[in-house]
Amino acid sequence: MTRHGISGGSLVCFGIGLVFALAVLLGVAVPGVGHAGMRKCEDHFLDADDDMRLRAAALKVLPKLAHLDEVGACRNPRSAYAWISTKRGTSIERVQQWYELTCSRKAQPWQCDPPEFKQLITVSLRAGDVTHQITLRFDQQTSLERAKLLAVRALTIYADPTARLPSCLSDDSKDEHWLTLHWQYRHPVESNPVHVSVSRNEKIDTVSLDDVSVDIGFPVAPEEPAAPSGPCWNEFVIVA
Numbered sequence: 001m002t003r004h005g006i007s008g009g010s011l012v013c014f015g016i017g018l019v020f021a022l023a024v025l026l027g028v029a030v031p032g033v034g035h036a037g038m039r040k041c042e043d044h045f046l047d048a049d050d051d052m053r054l055r056a057a058a059l060k061v062l063p064k065l066a067h068l069d070e071v072g073a074c075r076n077p078r079s080a081y082a083w084i085s086t087k088r089g090t091s092i093e094r095v096q097q098w099y100e101l102t103c104s105r106k107a108q109p110w111q112c113d114p115p116e117f118k119q120l121i122t123v124s125l126r127a128g129d130v131t132h133q134i135t136l137r138f139d140q141q142t143s144l145e146r147a148k149l150l151a152v153r154a155l156t157i158y159a160d161p162t163a164r165l166p167s168c169l170s171d172d173s174k175d176e177h178w179l180t181l182h183w184q185y186r187h188p189v190e191s192n193p194v195h196v197s198v199s200r201n202e203k204i205d206t207v208s209l210d211d212v213s214v215d216i217g218f219p220v221a222p223e224e225p226a227a228p229s230g231p232c233w234n235e236f237v238i239v240a
Contacts, residue, residue, distance in 0.1 A: 039081060041074035050080070057103055057110035058084050066099055066115075079106050086115075093144055096120045116140075122193060123148065127155035133193040141200040151196045154207035154216040155189065187212050 046054060055068060069087040073080060081104045088098040097119050103112040117140035125134050125148060132155065138147035157163055195210040204217040 039074045041076065043075045044073055046073050046075060046080065046082075050075075053108070054082050054084075054103055054110050057112050058082075058101060061101065061112045062086065062099055062115050069098070080104065080110075082110075084112075085118075091119075094121060095144060119144075119147075125152050125155075127152045128159055130155075130159070132189070135193045135195050136198070137196070138198040139200060142198050142205070146205075147198045150198050150205055150207045150218060153218070154196070154209060155194070157216060158186070158209060158212070158214055159189065161186070 051071070051073075054073070055071070058068060059066070066086045068084060070085045071082060072084075073082045075081075081102070083102050084100065086099045088096045090096055097117070099115040100118055101112055101115040103110050105111065118137065119139070119142075120135065120137050121144065122133065122135050125132055134151060136147055136151055138144070142150075189209065189211055191211045197208040197210060199206050199208075200220065203220055205220055207216045207218070208214070209216070
């Protein structure tokens with residue numbers, strides 16, 4: 001049974017509290033840990049020479065017109081890790097745009113991962129009977145209109161207590177387990193603004209409802225043989 005625009009195939013997983021929920025999204029794991037603040041650090045400062053070498057390494061992998069803005073570090077006796085963001089620009093659609101990247105070293109030199117292009121806008125969107133003020137983050141592969149559409153679809157699915165999604169893991173599975181999980185982990189989206197992130201890999205558009213720790217995946221091309229034929233959800237594993 002589908003309601004309120006549940007279409008095109010969806011894949012839902014839940015993560016609650018201080019544990020990590022790892023869902024299989026057509027063979028792609030949902031990221032669980034994102035920030036260096038989770039790391040054990042002896043110090044959060046670099047000496048002047050080390051900081052200069054870090055910034056030089058970061059600028060080598062960034063576009064030429066990018067300017068560093070925020071630099072955070074995690075230093076230990078034999079290694080260091082850093083996360084960096086560039087100054088933000090604004091598109092003609094009033095979308096804030098910038099790059100983020102991480103760098104690390106054991107001794108020397110610093111090595112930086114490819115930068116990720118970030119976009120953010122605050123918009124007013126109507127999902128079902130509710131209008132939300134939404135802080136919407138989305139990646140370079142996603143257009144603003146696509147991000148808005150997916151945000152509305154994800155919020156509509158999450159807010160519908162009668163939404164029934166069969167398991168993606170078995171053809172004869174029942175949807176009662178989905179309903180149990182949906183009620184057990186469902187919390188009202190009451191923050192203002194609501195925080196939503198949209199990202200794409202080769203097969204899945206993932207919408208993260210950040211305030212309630214819920215990810216909903218929509219197959220990019222549901223007509224492909226490897227994609228779900230209709231709305232479904234996957235089991236998740238709690239890792240202590």
